[in-house]
Amino acid sequence: MYKRHLSTTSNSQTPNSTMAKTKELSKDTRNKIVALHQAGKTESAIGKQLGVKKSTVGAIIRKWKTYKTTDNLPRSGAPRKISPRGVKMITRTVSKNPRTTRGDLVNDLQRAGTKVTKATISNTLRRQGLKSCSARRVPLLKPVHVRARLKSAREHLDDPEEDWENVIWSDETKIELFGKNSTCRVWRRKNAELHPKNTIPTVKHGGGNIMLWGCFSAKGPGRLIRVKERMNGAMYREILSKNLLPSARALKMKRGWVFQHDNDPKHTARATKEWLRKKHFKVLEWPSQSPDLNPIENLWRELKIRVAQRQPQNITALEEICMEEWAKLPATEFMAKDVQVPLIREEYAPSRKLMDFALYSESQSGVVQYSTVQYSSGVVQCSIQVAEERLLNASSVRPTYGALELSVRRVTSRKRRAGAGIFRERAGAYADPHCLTGKRFTYRDGQRELHCVFVDLEKAYDRVPREELWYCMRKSGVAEKYVRVVQDMYERSRTVVRCAVGQTEEFKVEVGLHQGSTLRSFLFAIVMDQLSEEVRQESPWTMMFADDIVICSESREQVEENLERWRFALERRGMKVSCSKTEYMCVNEREGSGTVRLQGEEVKKVQEFKYLGSTVQSNAECGKEVKKRVQAGWNGWRKVSGVLCDRKISARIKGKVYRTVVRAAMLYGLETVSLRKKQESELEVAELKMLRLFESMLGFLTVFSLEAGDC
Structure with a gap:
């Protein structure tokens, strides 16, 4: 860094010195020095011509050569006023004692000579990352309080949600007539903060207040009463005797409901405990000096906000407004705010998806194929499976179950959710092909x-x-805590790509469902159920199993219109229909x-389509499906x-292997097919050929002579 270059010429004089004041050379003078230097003049000649010292001229020329x-x-x-050593000293002081004031630090540095x-x-x-802030007020927790709280948390760790819905929570609070019950923000101009519209009126000593006692459960708010005198143990027991049991009856609490109150001296008095024991009330143990986790605190806050918005003018109006607003409070919303979500611990959280590139590519397009596998710890996998089980029990939708015994009549006659095959109770992958087959036969016979x-x-x-x-999970009725668990699984996962030369750095995928996750299919089913709610029709006009969708209609114009409605409903929410x-x-x-x-592009017209493993033909026949089943049977054989x-293996073992591998492959999906005698004979001939290949199996009955239980 260059020092200041000062000139020796000045017109002003100081009374204490005969030296002239100096100033920096103007930009024009410095540019002239550079121009003269480029013209070939020496530093001495330039200094004499412009009246500048030779050293100053040399400094400007060197500066120009270096920095242009x-x-x-x-x-x-x-x-800096404070040396690095002084900075370390004051940083160490505030680290040891955060309550050290700035005045104390000034005195410490002054004693050190700064x-x-x-x-x-x-x-x-x-600059050291330390900022002066107000200290937070927290409960005084001694080690004994912490141990008691942890013990209580472990005791209730595995309690089901239904147990917490059977608890009545109670508490007392004070509501002021004039006071800052909640922060109120206003839009105002500069210097208009004292305008009556922009102020909240207050009076000294609070201006009056009322004390309230209330209770509530997950089913709704209970009674709310005003405490007109100073509360003591006797008054508290009188309040419970007149209001607790009626509140439990009004809320229709189940047998064995639990009562909760905090550790106020009136609540823990010996007489109060004895009264609760005689009344056979079950009390939820509450550790001493426990952080205030009572969900009723959320209701008190909302009640105070609503009361402040109505601006009561006297104590009587304040009490009336409190009673009115209390009855309107939706308790379940505030109960959900205090539900503790069992998020995944940090050491188990990072799950990675490895995109493993395969060793082959498509011969025509040359696009490298890859598969995606999600790797995570066993703890995460167990957590996902537990979350899936709880999601299935908590959501309003239900998964599919085996439907081999269902007939077309049962599938089509029952009134279930319109068209969403994946959510129809006891309806599996065979239900939709069965419906479609029956529909095709009906229209073929009716010409x-x-x-x-x-x-x-x-x-x-x-x-x-x-x-x-x-959004779809919440709309389907999934509890908020399970939504947050799934969010935690997705927010903290990373993806890497692995190929023959190694793997890339981790990166985050912001869209899509985790491949390989046990929750993947169920979450996708929830999304599709909600996205298609407005466009779905009764089965069999619309059939959907996961992402396999069939739209049927009696006219080409109607099916084209329905297809466009489906495309619009899906694409406006992020999905995309492939026209090709x-x-x-x-x-x-x-x-x-x-x-x-579809959007002006012609949809490919086919004579057959493989839907959910079954071949659907336009002529309503099933010959190709039977041939595929026969081929699958030979592949299994x-x-x-x-x-x-093998002659060393008993016929009994061979029979079990045959029924499990070969016959199961031949009969797969044929429950949805109406066979003719020709197709039955094809299956029987194929089976007899297999049986003739080993003499020990000739005594076995054929496919169509076996009882249903042997299949």
């Missing part, structure tokens, strides 16, 4: 056309917006019915031929 400028460079400014102001102390500590569109969603599981997921993979099929087509268009043809 004659402007003033940034300077270090005034030196004179500073309080503002300098504040600025220095702020009518049935138009079907098989909708394909583009990267369905990977396009689900996270905010949409949280969506296919259209007309069952029992009598004349050229044309094609279906080849896998276990070493066991079935």
Whole structure:
């Protein structure tokens, strides 16, 4: 850094010195020095011509050569008042005693020979990351209080949510007629803070207040009464005798309900405990000096805010308003605010998704294929499974169950949720193909056309917006604590890409569902149920199993209109319908019915479609499906031929293997197919060929002569 370059010429004189005041050279003078230097003149000649010292000329020329400028460079400014050693001293002092004042620090530095102001102390500590703040008020917790609180928390750690819904919470509070019950913000102009519209009137000594006692449970608020005198133990017991049991009856509490109150001396008095014991009231133990976790505090705050908004003018009006607003409070909302969410611990939280690139690529497109696997600790996997079980029990939707025994009549006649096959109780993957098959036979026999569109969603599981997921979970009735658990699983996960040369650094994926997660399918089902709520029709006109959607109609125009409605409903919420993979099929087509268009683009028309593992044909036949089942049976037989043809293995074991592997593959999905005699004979011939390959199995009955229990 260059020092100041001062000239020796000045017109002003000081009374105490004969030396002239100096000043910096002007920018024009400095530029002239550089220009003369470039013209080839020496430093001495330039100094004589411009009346500047030779040393000053040399400094300006060196500066120009180094920085290519004659402007003033940034300077270090005034030196720090406090040395680095002094900074360490005051930082160490406030670290040991955070309550040290700025005056004490000024005195300490002054004794060390450094004179500073309080503002300098504040600025220095702020640069060290220390800021003066008001100390928070917290309960006085001694080690015995902490141990008692931990013991209580462990005792209630595994309590189900239903137990907490059977608790009546109670407390007392004071509400002031004039006072700052809540922060009130106003829009005002500058210097208008004292305008009557922008102020809250107050009086000395509070201006009057009332003391209230109230109780509530998860089912709603109980009684609220005013305590007109100073409360003591006798008055508290009288309040409980007149209001607690009537509140429990009004709230329709279950048998064995629990009463909670804090450790106020009136509540823990020996006479009060004896009275509660005689009345056979079960009391929730509350540790001493416990942090105030009573959910009723949320109700008190909301009550005070609502009362302040109505601005009561006297004590009588204050009491009336309190009673009115108390009856309007939705207790369940404030109960949810205090539910403790069991979030995943930090050491178990980071789960990673590894995108493992496969060793092959598509021959035509050359696009490298990869699979995604989620790696996480066993604790996280157990937590996800527990969360899934609780979500299934807590949400308003239900998963699917096996439906092999369901017939078309039972599936179509029961009134369930419209079209959402994944949420129909006891309806599985066979229900929708069974419905579709029955519908095709009906229209074929009636010589009518049935138009079907098989909708394909583009990267369905990977396009689900996270905010949409949280919204759909809440709308489906999932408890808030489970929503927050799932949010914690998604917020703290990272993804890496691994290939032959190594793996990349971790990065965060902001959209989509975790691949490999046990909750993945259920969360996607919740999203699809909510997104399609407005456009879904009764089954079998709309059938949906996860992201496999079928839209049916009697006319091509109607099915095209329904397809557009589905596209709009899904794409406005973040999903995307793939027009290139969506296919259209007309069952029992009598004349050229044309094609279906999606946003002006023609949808591919097909004669057969594989839906949920079953081949659907436009002529309502099932020949191709039976051939595929026969081929699947032969594939299964080849896998276990070493066991079935081994003479050392008993016939009983061979029979079990055959029924488990071969016959199960042949019969898979045929519950949804109406077989003709020709198809039955094809299956029987295929089975007999397999049985002839090993003589020990010839005594077995064929597929269609076995009882239903043997299948």
